Each structure stands twice: as structure tokens, then as C-alpha cells.
Amino acid sequence: MIINEQKYTELLNQLKNNEISKLVIKPDEFLDFQVAFMNFDTRKRVSGKASENGIITYTYLSDNNSDN
Structure with a gap:
């Protein structure tokens, strides 16, 4: 299921506010997530780790x- 940009922005804010500890993005979600990520005001503090x-x-x- 693909989530829209607004939902990804909400998830990024939850991550920033320590409401969630991590955000897992699957390949089929990445392009939609990327739009929200690039518009996120503190994106330089968001660290991504790729896995299999x-x-x-x-x-x-x-x-x-x-x-750190």
C-alpha cells in the first residue's frame, strides 16, 4: 500500500519527536517517501541505513x- 506525502510527513515528524524510534521504507514506497523527505525541514538529521x-x-x- 502506498502512503501519500502527507502521511510520510506525519511519520517523519513522529520520528523527530521520538514518538517512533525508526521508520522503515520499502522499495515500492521510496519514490513517494522521497518527496516528503526532501521537503522535511530537518532532513539532514534523518539517517537512513539500507538493508537487503x-x-x-x-x-x-x-x-x-x-x-553517535
């Missing part, structure tokens, strides 16, 4: 991340 089958897991790098 083209799945990307995004996390948000906050100032108090101790994992």
Missing part, C-alpha cells in the same frame, strides 16, 4: 543521541 531487498530504516539524530 532495498529496505531502508531511518532514524532521527537528536542532540542527545549517545549512539
Whole structure:
């Protein structure tokens, strides 16, 4: 199921606000997600890690991340 740009923006905001810890994007969602991602005001703090089958897991790098 493909989610629209507004829904991806909501998910990115949830990631930023620590309401969710990660956002998993599948290959068939990527092009729609990319539009929301490119318009997201703090996208440079969003880190993506690719895994098998083209799945990307995004996390948000906050100032108090101790994992950096």
C-alpha cells in the first residue's frame, strides 16, 4: 500500500519527536517517501541505513543521541 506525502510527513515528524524510534521504507514506497523527505525541514538529521531487498530504516539524530 502506498502512503501519500502527507502521511510520510506525519511519520517523519513522529520520528523527530521520538514518538517512533525508526521508520522503515520499502522499495515500492521510496519514490513517494522521497518527496516528503526532501521537503522535511530537518532532513539532514534523518539517517537512513539500507538493508537487503532495498529496505531502508531511518532514524532521527537528536542532540542527545549517545549512539553517535
